[in-house]
Amino acid sequence: MSEPLVTVRNLSRTFDVSKPWLNRVLEREERRLLRAVQDVSFTIGKRETFALVGESGSGKSTVANMVVGLLEPSAGSVLIDGVDMASTKDPAKLKAVRSKIQMIFQSPFASLNPRWRVDRIIAEPIRAFGLMSDSREIAEEVGRLLRTVGLDPADGTKFPHEFSGGQRQRVAIARALASRPEFIVCDEPTSALDVSVQAQILNLMRDLQDQYGLTYLFISHNLAVVRHMATRIGVMYLGRLVEVAPGRQLFAAPRHPYTRMLLDAVPDLDMTGRARKPVLGEIPNPITPPAGCPFNPRCPLANGRCRTEVPASVTDALGTVACHAVTEGRLAA
């Protein structure tokens, strides 16, 4: 693999969800910490689509927010193009890196300002990064961007509410492209859309990737969508990255018991008539995670070591996996 564009090292984020100080003193309660993300490391190569999947509360969106810099990591670092986003003090360098990153959010209803016309929304990153100053030039660029995402340049004068959900997501994509980014973080970009519209948006995102050489960090809970989009996939569970593998590999031969369970649980069109494997239990409360491997209470292979010791991530030819059963060879491949 070429030099990675994004390197995430030992990223952690803790949220303090304690009651106020006075209550804690009076009720003699401990501080309560929610470890949303713990010790997550991965790299994303240029022009690659790296996907993070997991169920709600697994910390995938928190990782996304830390990668783009919307949240500060409690520990660990995010390097984009070799620049550490948290520790670099040189504002010019930071600005240069930031203009390379963009984000597409889940809900195109909430991510577009309802009082702004679409052309102003799309032009905002161009103005913010000072890419162009001539307003005629900017208008031309906005028109070009609208055409790129399959809308009409005349749509620029409309307000977001005049568009359907899919069209709004196109506007959000045009805005993300406006600053000519190299790296786009997509947080559940199609979860709010109907399947036929989802297909349009996913196809568009792939076309744009080929056209502009984009790198995606793709967050989704939908395994089929991830399978379709990603070159490599990271599976998250309760704030930890439990397995990273190339897409084809992960779906053909999942290794971590959680990944296996997740794949068995997905309803698929081809599963007609075949019963899904029953899944045991639910995700534990992240405020009081189980000791040892976070998956041990639901894992069919859990033993004493799994209940006490957090498994380290082990990388081999097939990918990275954090599971005692895999490293000990207890898991039949």
Added chain:
Amino acid sequence: MTTPVLSVRDLVVEFPTRRGTLTAVDRISFDIAPGEVLGVVGESGAGKSMTGAAVIGLLEPPGRIAGGEILLKGERIDNLPLEAMRKVRGKRVGMVFQDPLTSLNPLYRVGEQLIETIQTHTTLTTAQARARAIDLLTEVGIPAPDKRIDAYPHQFSGGMRQRVVLALALCAEPELVIADEPTTALDVSVQAQIISLLKNLCKQHNTAVMLITHDMGVIAETADRVAVMYAGRIAEIGPVQDVIKRAKHPYTQGLMGSIPSLDATSDRLVQIPGSMPRLTAIPKGCAFNPRCPAVFARCREERPDPIPVGASQVACWLHSSDQEKAA
């Protein structure tokens, strides 16, 4: 065939607005047999939830049933007075909504809600009703039901809450359960549990199920027959295998192709151009004609009625010649 549990004939649901009347559901007909699961799929705004609401008599005003009839075991229920309909609802027709947090009252223990519902529909004493409630909670797979019965809804996780809602819907042993997106708010691993639970319970009690969802995966696994809705009309209805594997309506074909699959190897998804028309601007003729790859003159003029093709019914002019040949 035995009498269907639910029989909907030419149902029309309208919303009178200041700018004219919107037709949310436009002349749809279907049956559900005892113990059968009918999946109703479609994109948002296709009218699937509206159909469910019309059947159970919970249309939000000003929405109203403007035509057709709804028969439950052969009796009309669409024109019942409010009071009589209240007796049908819950007793003979159970309902499971999308969000379990909003369908349970947060101020009452789940036991109180179950007992209240049981006593509304039966003559059991409170003690008997409580015993029945515990049985129900056991049946839906809640661990330690004798203790959990005294817990409040917020003390349950999302999946457990949906189990409680399922118990509530089943407590009067209804003949029909309408489940409107029962698993949409849940994670996949929990979704699998709830779907298999719903399926097993209804098989055991021979309850008919109308399962409304936009998730074709859930339908593929659960439903016996599927109705695909588009712009308030049924585009195609038939056995689940036929609809998914051998879709006959161009819309269904596009819809199936647009779903990414777990073992997909193709680079591009099938894409239906455009989007579903708004209710204010449903095109003349077949509602799908502006987006249809196989459109011809007749589609733009005349609305197709469901035409039998194999075991399915397809509302598409492409199939009309088959019918003439057969006739």
